[in-house]
Amino acid sequence: MSEVLTEFIRALRAADVRVSISESIDAGRTVELVGFDNRQVLKHSLGQVLAKTEEEKLSFDETFDKFFAFDQFKPPPKREDGPGQAKDGEGEGEKSESGQDAPSDGEGGEEGGAPSMPGQSSGGDGGAPQGAQSGGKPGGGPVNEGDVRQAGPNAPGGQNLLEMLEAGDAAALQMALAEAARRTQLNRIRLFTQRGMYVRRILEEMGLETLDQAIETAEREGTEAGDARGQEIREMRDGLRAQVRDYVEQQLELYTANAGKRLREEVLSQVRLSNVDHRDAKVIRQLVKKMAKKLIALNSRRKKRTLRGQLDVRKTIRKNIEYDGLLFDIVWKSEKVDRPKVMAICDVSGSVAQYTRFLLMFLYSLSEVLPQVRAFAFSGRLGEVTDLFEKEGIEKAIAETMHVHGGGATDYGMALEDFADLALDDVDHHTTVIMLGDGRSNNANPRADILDKIHDRARRVIWLNPEPKSLWNTGDSVMRSFTPHCDRAQTCASLKDLERVVSELLRTAV
Amino acid sequence: MKPEDEIQAVREGFAKGGYICDKQIATSIFLSRKLGKPILVEGPPGVGKTELAKATAEYLGQELIRLQCYEGVDEAKALYEWKYGKQLLYTQVLKEKLGDLMEGTVGLKQSMDRLHEFDDTFFSTEFLEPRPLLKALWSEKGAVLLIDEIDKSDDEFEAFLLELLSDYQISVPELGTIKAKSTPIVFLTSNNSREIGDALKRRCLHLYIPFPDSKLENDIIKARVPDVEEGLRKQLVAFVQGLRTLELKKHPSVSETIDWARTLVLLHAETLDAELVRDTLNVLLKFQDDIENVDGEINALTTQAQKASA
Structure with a gap:
C-alpha cells in the first residue's frame, strides 16, 4: 500500500473516522483500481470504502480536501513591485506552467502543484481551495511571466532554491x-510547540544555506545594486519561511486536530459540572451528544428474555416438523425487554441547575431508546416541562424551564406534593423515577412519605445528588430521610457519572 | 478502459433503463463489481435505494433476487429449508423398496453395509428448498441480490449474514459449505431505524444517497415522466426543492415528486399555481400536520418556483 494512503488514513483517524485494518486494505485495492488520476473518482471511491456513516462522510470530505490540497504555494505577492523583477522582462513568449493554470476554472490548479498525482483532469468538487490559488495567480501574472524564462532550464525538482524562488516556480x-x-518526517509532528523546529529543519532541507550565502555575497559587494539584490533575496527568504510555516501548521492540524479536542473532552467529562466554564458549554453539549449516541448504539437492539416454563406451542410445532412432528425441540415463550419509562424530577434552583441541565440534555438526546421521558422541574412549586422539551430545542427549553421554575427557595415537601397530584397515578411498575437534587429543603418538611409512595409504585427510584457523600446530612440536608425510599442514592457530579447512571438505566431496564 | 470511463458507462447504462444517478452512485457500482464487495445503501426513504438494485439487475441483464427483511426473519426464510414433506414421502417409498434392496443380505451388519452403499440422499440438495440467499449463490450467471431494509431484521440475522457477505459462501450443517457459483452483486438497504453493526459495515462499501439536487431531479422526472412539459417540470422540481427546505415531519422524496408529476400530467396542468398545488398537495405530503403547516407557505413557494423556471 502506498505511503500516501497510509498517511491519509492516519489523518482520517485523527479526524474521528474509524478505519479498521480490513478497510485500509480495501482502500489499498481501491486505489490500485482507480489510481490517483482522477480526483473526483478517487474521492468518491475512498469515501465509500472508508467512511461508513453520514458524519464520517463529512469528516472524510473535509480531510480529503485538506490532505490532497497541493496548492499552498503561492508566488510571494511581495514580488510584484519588487525592484528586481521589472528589468527581467524578457522571454514573454514562453508560456509558463502557472500561466496556463490561471485561466482554467479551478481544476488546473491541481496540476501545478500535484507532484504525486500528475495529470488530474476533472476535479470539480475539490474546486474551492484550488480556485483560490488560480485566483491568486493572475494578479502576479505579468511579473511572473517575465520571470518564468528561468523555469525552462530549471526543471521542477531543480536543486537550486534561489533559482526556483526567482522563477516563482510554484510546482517545483x-x-x-x-x-x-x-525527509524531516513532518508527519510525526504532535505538538504545536514543535512548529518552529520543523520549520527550521524543512528550510534547511530545502537549502536555506544557499540563500543566506547569496545574500552575503550580494551584500559584500557594497554597491547599491548589491544591497538591493540582497534585500530582494531576503524578502524572498522571508516569504518562503512564511509559507513553510503555513504548511507546517496545516499538517499539524491535519494530524493532530482532534488530539487536543479529545484530551479536552476527556478532562471535561470528569470535571464537576458546576465548575464547567461557560466557554466549554459547547464542547460539553457535543460530548453529551456523543455519549448519548454511544448509549443508543449499545442499547438500540431490543433484548429478549426467555420465560422459563411457558411453552410456545405454535413455534414448537413449526420447529418440530422436521422430526416428523415429534415434539423434540421445545421452544419457550419469550418476552421483549421493555424500554423504561422515565420520569425525571429535577431541582432547578441555584447550584443544582447546572446538573439538571445536563441530565435533561442526556435524557432527551436518548429519545431513540428512551421513547417516554417526562420531566418535572421545581424549586418551590413543581411543574411538568415535558411538552416544552418536545416542542422546543433542548437549549431553549432549558432556558425557559429555568425562567419559569427556577429561583426561589427549594421546598421538597411542596414539590413532592405537586408531583403526587400531577403524575403519581401514571407511575407504574415500568417507570423509573429519577430525582435530581441536593436534598436541602430549607428546614421545611421534606415529606419523605410521598417519596415512599412513589417508591412503592415505581420500578425504581434513583436519587442523584451533586454533592459528595460526605456533605449529605450536613446543615439543612435531609438526605437521611429520603435515602430509605430510594433504590439507589448516589453522587453524580460529572458527565462520566451521568453516563454511568443512564447506561445502567438502559441496561437493566425491564 | 479507464475507471472514469467505466463509471460513465455505468451511468449511461442506467440512464437507458430510466434510472438517472450521479457519479457517486455509479462509482459504487463500479467498485462493487471490481472489488467484489456488497454495497450498503443508506438514505432517506424514497430516494431510490431499492430502485438502484433493480436498475443494476436490468443493466447487467442478471436476475434480481430480493429478500425483504422484517423482525423475526430467520435462516429458514432467508437461506434454505428442507422439504420435509418430500422427505417423508421418500421414507415411505424407501420402506416399500427396502425388501428388494436387502435381498440376499444376512444379518444386521450386512444390511447396514448394503444401505451405506447408497449415498446419504436424505440430506442432499434434492431435498433442499432454496430461499433467496441460496438462490443467489446457486445462480449460474450471477445475480443481483437485494437484502432490503436490513435494519428491520434482528441482530442475530445480521450476524448470520456476515459469512455470506465476506466470502460469498454459507454453511449448511448437513451438506457442508456452499460457495457461490459466480459472485453476486449484493445490495443492502437501510433506513437507519437502528444502527447497523460495525462488523457488517466493515464488510460493505457504504453509499449514502441524499435527496437529489434540482438538476438531477429534473433529469429523473424527464426520464420517468416524459409527458410533462419542460416549463412545468422545472416549476414542480423547484417547488419540491423548496418544500424540502421547510421543517417537516417527512420531506417529499423522489418517488413522490414522480407521482406528483404524473398527477399534474393527468390534470393537464401547464403551469403551477397555488390553487393547483393546494389540491394536489396530498400526493407530496403524507401527514396532515405537514399539509397544514405548509399551507401558509404555498403562495411564496409557488411564486419562487415560477421564477426559478423562468
Whole structure:
C-alpha cells in the first residue's frame, strides 16, 4: 500500500473516522483500481470504502480536501513591485506552467502543484481551495511571466532554491517542500510547540544555506545594486519561511486536530459540572451528544428474555416438523425487554441547575431508546416541562424551564406534593423515577412519605445528588430521610457519572 | 478502459433503463463489481435505494433476487429449508423398496453395509428448498441480490449474514459449505431505524444517497415522466426543492415528486399555481400536520418556483 494512503488514513483517524485494518486494505485495492488520476473518482471511491456513516462522510470530505490540497504555494505577492523583477522582462513568449493554470476554472490548479498525482483532469468538487490559488495567480501574472524564462532550464525538482524562488516556480517549490517535509518526517509532528523546529529543519532541507550565502555575497559587494539584490533575496527568504510555516501548521492540524479536542473532552467529562466554564458549554453539549449516541448504539437492539416454563406451542410445532412432528425441540415463550419509562424530577434552583441541565440534555438526546421521558422541574412549586422539551430545542427549553421554575427557595415537601397530584397515578411498575437534587429543603418538611409512595409504585427510584457523600446530612440536608425510599442514592457530579447512571438505566431496564 | 470511463458507462447504462444517478452512485457500482464487495445503501426513504438494485439487475441483464427483511426473519426464510414433506414421502417409498434392496443380505451388519452403499440422499440438495440467499449463490450467471431494509431484521440475522457477505459462501450443517457459483452483486438497504453493526459495515462499501439536487431531479422526472412539459417540470422540481427546505415531519422524496408529476400530467396542468398545488398537495405530503403547516407557505413557494423556471 502506498505511503500516501497510509498517511491519509492516519489523518482520517485523527479526524474521528474509524478505519479498521480490513478497510485500509480495501482502500489499498481501491486505489490500485482507480489510481490517483482522477480526483473526483478517487474521492468518491475512498469515501465509500472508508467512511461508513453520514458524519464520517463529512469528516472524510473535509480531510480529503485538506490532505490532497497541493496548492499552498503561492508566488510571494511581495514580488510584484519588487525592484528586481521589472528589468527581467524578457522571454514573454514562453508560456509558463502557472500561466496556463490561471485561466482554467479551478481544476488546473491541481496540476501545478500535484507532484504525486500528475495529470488530474476533472476535479470539480475539490474546486474551492484550488480556485483560490488560480485566483491568486493572475494578479502576479505579468511579473511572473517575465520571470518564468528561468523555469525552462530549471526543471521542477531543480536543486537550486534561489533559482526556483526567482522563477516563482510554484510546482517545483511545492515539490521541494513536500520532499523536505518527508525527509524531516513532518508527519510525526504532535505538538504545536514543535512548529518552529520543523520549520527550521524543512528550510534547511530545502537549502536555506544557499540563500543566506547569496545574500552575503550580494551584500559584500557594497554597491547599491548589491544591497538591493540582497534585500530582494531576503524578502524572498522571508516569504518562503512564511509559507513553510503555513504548511507546517496545516499538517499539524491535519494530524493532530482532534488530539487536543479529545484530551479536552476527556478532562471535561470528569470535571464537576458546576465548575464547567461557560466557554466549554459547547464542547460539553457535543460530548453529551456523543455519549448519548454511544448509549443508543449499545442499547438500540431490543433484548429478549426467555420465560422459563411457558411453552410456545405454535413455534414448537413449526420447529418440530422436521422430526416428523415429534415434539423434540421445545421452544419457550419469550418476552421483549421493555424500554423504561422515565420520569425525571429535577431541582432547578441555584447550584443544582447546572446538573439538571445536563441530565435533561442526556435524557432527551436518548429519545431513540428512551421513547417516554417526562420531566418535572421545581424549586418551590413543581411543574411538568415535558411538552416544552418536545416542542422546543433542548437549549431553549432549558432556558425557559429555568425562567419559569427556577429561583426561589427549594421546598421538597411542596414539590413532592405537586408531583403526587400531577403524575403519581401514571407511575407504574415500568417507570423509573429519577430525582435530581441536593436534598436541602430549607428546614421545611421534606415529606419523605410521598417519596415512599412513589417508591412503592415505581420500578425504581434513583436519587442523584451533586454533592459528595460526605456533605449529605450536613446543615439543612435531609438526605437521611429520603435515602430509605430510594433504590439507589448516589453522587453524580460529572458527565462520566451521568453516563454511568443512564447506561445502567438502559441496561437493566425491564 | 479507464475507471472514469467505466463509471460513465455505468451511468449511461442506467440512464437507458430510466434510472438517472450521479457519479457517486455509479462509482459504487463500479467498485462493487471490481472489488467484489456488497454495497450498503443508506438514505432517506424514497430516494431510490431499492430502485438502484433493480436498475443494476436490468443493466447487467442478471436476475434480481430480493429478500425483504422484517423482525423475526430467520435462516429458514432467508437461506434454505428442507422439504420435509418430500422427505417423508421418500421414507415411505424407501420402506416399500427396502425388501428388494436387502435381498440376499444376512444379518444386521450386512444390511447396514448394503444401505451405506447408497449415498446419504436424505440430506442432499434434492431435498433442499432454496430461499433467496441460496438462490443467489446457486445462480449460474450471477445475480443481483437485494437484502432490503436490513435494519428491520434482528441482530442475530445480521450476524448470520456476515459469512455470506465476506466470502460469498454459507454453511449448511448437513451438506457442508456452499460457495457461490459466480459472485453476486449484493445490495443492502437501510433506513437507519437502528444502527447497523460495525462488523457488517466493515464488510460493505457504504453509499449514502441524499435527496437529489434540482438538476438531477429534473433529469429523473424527464426520464420517468416524459409527458410533462419542460416549463412545468422545472416549476414542480423547484417547488419540491423548496418544500424540502421547510421543517417537516417527512420531506417529499423522489418517488413522490414522480407521482406528483404524473398527477399534474393527468390534470393537464401547464403551469403551477397555488390553487393547483393546494389540491394536489396530498400526493407530496403524507401527514396532515405537514399539509397544514405548509399551507401558509404555498403562495411564496409557488411564486419562487415560477421564477426559478423562468
